[in-house]
Amino acid sequence: MSDRSSFSVSNDAARLIGQQLMREERLHGGDLSQVTQLWLEDGSHAVAKNSIFPDREAQMLEAIAKSGAPAPQVLAVDDKLLVMQWLRNRDVLHHAWSDLGKVLALLHTVHGPLYGWNHNYGLGNITILNGWMRNWPDFWGEYRLRPHLPHISPDLVDRLEELIEDLPQRLPMTPKPVLLHGDLWDGNILVDDGRIVGLIDPCCYYGDAEVDIAMINLFDRPSGSFYESYETYHPLMAGYEERLNIYKLWPALVHLRLFGDGYRPLVTQLLKSAGV
Structure with missing residues (x-):
């Protein structure tokens, strides 16, 4: 896991998708990575995750989505950070x-x-x-x-x-x-x-x-x-x-x-x- 602060990760993620960060909130879970919800200037949301192999995780999410099973859309990825579509998760x-x-x-x-x-x-x-x-x-x-x-x-x-x-x-x-x-x-x-x-x-x-x-x-x-x-x-x-x-x-x-x-x-x- 990167040692960058949550705010730094969120700003980097917003920049990756060409947006300005308005607000952030650490999401539950993420025992092995830092996962943050982003509120962006255009009113949309995204999720930022810093991990060891973000490009490989992006490839796997895209493989799942290609099957027709639901997965968050990959919005951007660099060598330390994966930015994904935010999806509602309000049920059990x-x-x-x-x-x-x-x-x-x-x-x-x-x-x-x-x-x-x-x-x-x-x-x-x-x-x-x-x-x-x-x-x-x-x-x-x-x-x-x-x-x-x-x-x-x-x-x-x-x-x-x-x-x-x-x-x-x-x-x-x-x-x-x-x-x-x-x-x-x-x-x-x-x-x-x-x-x-x-x-x-x-x-x-x-x-x-x-x-x-x-x-x-x-x-x-x-x-x-x-x-x-x-x-x-x-x-x-x-x-x-x-x-x-x-x-x-x-x-x-x-x-x-x-x-x-x-x-x-x-x-x-x-x-x-x-x-x-």
Whole structure:
């Protein structure tokens, strides 16, 4: 994260889009970046975010929007700052489960050539590695689970290594490589009047659709209307419930490294649920 003051970031953002800043307000969330709402001279609003890879986040937001799923329009970007369209966010996700099912199914209609993404990016001080692979268990093991091994305690290392070795028996070998949001929890889903109006803070790549299903289940419990809506367009494969614990491990390990041992019980429970 940049050490520039909020006011400096806001002024820089306004200048990037050729406007004068009238007022600013720090938005809730933004644990890993500074996010600010801007009031501009022409009466419009925008959102400024300073992050490590703003150009890469802009590319991901544009990929989401191109799918037809809602995402804020990218207004400007430089080497440290992303300026986006401001979207109303006055409702809660529990009022929009059915619409989220439709939105996510729409996102997942976009298919990639292989599993992966064309560049690395970061969450806080953690680098998220990407490459291209033809085999999904290999991608999940090598790019999502194995990079955590040097950063966790030896007892967790042994169990995680056992799981990585067994992934070809646990995960589908070649599911459709769909466009994933990659960090789909309710803080990254904007809701207004019972509708999903924007997916934000993406960690996109092409992979198994169940990854996004797992992420939304990590801290929340989607209603039946979510699954009914999603499966109208994108039926889930048999046995997906068992695979969700394997996919939940990646964000749980990220949280463990970013926020400390308070997330260790979650990681150990997921490993236990996965049978290791």
